[in-house]
Amino acid sequence: MENTAATEIVGTQSETGHTAESFGYKQELHRGLTLKDLIIYGLITMLPIAPIEVYGLVAQASMGMVPFVYMIGIVAMVFTALSYNTMSKEFPISGSVYSYVQRGLNPHVGFVTGWLIMIDYIMCPALLTGFAALWLNPIIPSVPNYLIILVFTIINTAIIARGITLTAIANRIFLVMELVILALFIILAVKYVFIDGHGAGGFSMAPLFQADKIDLGFLATATSIAVLGFLGFDVISTLSEEVKNPVKTVGRATVSSLLIIGLLFIAQTYVAALAHPDYENLDPDMAMFDIAREIGGDWLYYTFIIVGVLAVGIANALAIQSAISRIIYSMSRDKLLPFSGVLGKIHPRYKTPFNATVFVGLVTLVVGVTVSIESIVQLLNFGALTSFLLLNITVFVYFLVKKRKRGMRAYLKYGLLPALGFSIIAFVWSGFDSRTFMVGFAWMFIGIILGAIKSKGYKEVPPTLKDV
Numbered sequence: 001m002e003n004t005a006a007t008e009i010v011g012t013q014s015e016t017g018h019t020a021e022s023f024g025y026k027q028e029l030h031r032g033l034t035l036k037d038l039i040i041y042g043l044i045t046m047l048p049i050a051p052i053e054v055y056g057l058v059a060q061a062s063m064g065m066v067p068f069v070y071m072i073g074i075v076a077m078v079f080t081a082l083s084y085n086t087m088s089k090e091f092p093i094s095g096s097v098y099s100y101v102q103r104g105l106n107p108h109v110g111f112v113t114g115w116l117i118m119i120d121y122i123m124c125p126a127l128l129t130g131f132a133a134l135w136l137n138p139i140i141p142s143v144p145n146y147l148i149i150l151v152f153t154i155i156n157t158a159i160i161a162r163g164i165t166l167t168a169i170a171n172r173i174f175l176v177m178e179l180v181i182l183a184l185f186i187i188l189a190v191k192y193v194f195i196d197g198h199g200a201g202g203f204s205m206a207p208l209f210q211a212d213k214i215d216l217g218f219l220a221t222a223t224s225i226a227v228l229g230f231l232g233f234d235v236i237s238t239l240s241e242e243v244k245n246p247v248k249t250v251g252r253a254t255v256s257s258l259l260i261i262g263l264l265f266i267a268q269t270y271v272a273a274l275a276h277p278d279y280e281n282l283d284p285d286m287a288m289f290d291i292a293r294e295i296g297g298d299w300l301y302y303t304f305i306i307v308g309v310l311a312v313g314i315a316n317a318l319a320i321q322s323a324i325s326r327i328i329y330s331m332s333r334d335k336l337l338p339f340s341g342v343l344g345k346i347h348p349r350y351k352t353p354f355n356a357t358v359f360v361g362l363v364t365l366v367v368g369v370t371v372s373i374e375s376i377v378q379l380l381n382f383g384a385l386t387s388f389l390l391l392n393i394t395v396f397v398y399f400l401v402k403k404r405k406r407g408m409r410a411y412l413k414y415g416l417l418p419a420l421g422f423s424i425i426a427f428v429w430s431g432f433d434s435r436t437f438m439v440g441f442a443w444m445f446i447g448i449i450l451g452a453i454k455s456k457g458y459k460e461v462p463p464t465l466k467d468v
Helices: 002-014 035-046 051-061 066-090 097-104 107-136 145-162 164-195 216-229 233-242 246-275 287-296 298-333 354-370 373-402 408-429 434-454
Strands: none
Touching (some): 035 233, 051 066, 051 246, 051 298, 066 216, 066 233, 066 246, 066 373, 097 107, 097 233, 097 298, 107 145, 107 298, 107 354, 107 434, 145 164, 145 298, 145 354, 164 287, 287 298, 373 434
16 A cells, blocks of 8 residues: 555656656655654754753853844744755755755766765764763763664664654654653743742843844854754755655745744743853753753753753654765765665665665764764864855856846845855854864865766766756
């Protein structure tokens, strides 16, 4: 029955020219995801309780205005999210920004873009499982971190390799778990402040806006923090070939999940700021956990840690590993990566990029055990933001230059909006430290050399791109 349904879906979409086949690919992945599944996937990737990781650092950097920082983040990232929305309708295929730049701008620039986003995604599961291991250490100090990373990696790889439907089920379970603990935190914080009279003792505008402390320097810092805090919304587009109606749902889910997660970030950080107004004495690493202990006692403190570990080490890492597996699959079926013949294979039974998934699991394990968290973060930020820059350029070039769209609506949608997205990302990108640039450009250079070898000096393109 499942295969019949998938065939009907593919047949329906074939009439509108929005299947993988219309772009020169064979439809191998199972189409079973809905708009709701994609929104859940996006929320899980950005992590509803993500502020627990950085609340202390952000509070001190923003002088207590953490909710305001996330407000800036929504505004800053929505323009790039709209660019994803636009390109996902035009090219509803796996590969995300790799496919969009490849087909909308230039096949060779697309490869470099895929190479950049690949290091972003492929390093991220290692970072997340590393965080989970660090948080678990105080609870089970006798268990070495590498063993915790191994367990999480095996669980995630098994779920993703088994099928996208199983991944979607896991996402729903973890999302409910995160939202429940988040609701408890908000309810207890409200009680702590408004009923018990602790903390700020009531409503306060201080966490939302302090005019005397806001200047260009503050906005620069806040924008940098906020943009990096929302990374991950783009992974939804990697599932385009596993969605029942990608043209309508992928872009909508991308923008919707960004807005929903922003509201969740603002709500939880606002009540946290009310519960503990004195941001200067917060522990940078455990601030949110410590606030949970203040408002709910030890049980909430330890529950928050356990949920945080599961959310980061499994749910969040699961979503990212699923995304990078599909990008590697997309690049491999174009014969652009080493061992493409293996990595571009789909499991005949599970209809998943099985080999790519296992490969990512192995990389996660090796990187998580051998590379420092600081080094991983540097590569993540460079790869993601550089690919966002190229995406916004692609929207402008593809629609206004190649397709010659004209009119005020076209100039707004394909000119002004991506220009704003590009400007914001470029501003944050320019603030990277020298080490991040050194590591990032080194990785880019490797990709350029590999691309030259695979394309015989950038003279050849994959058969599916001959007309691009």
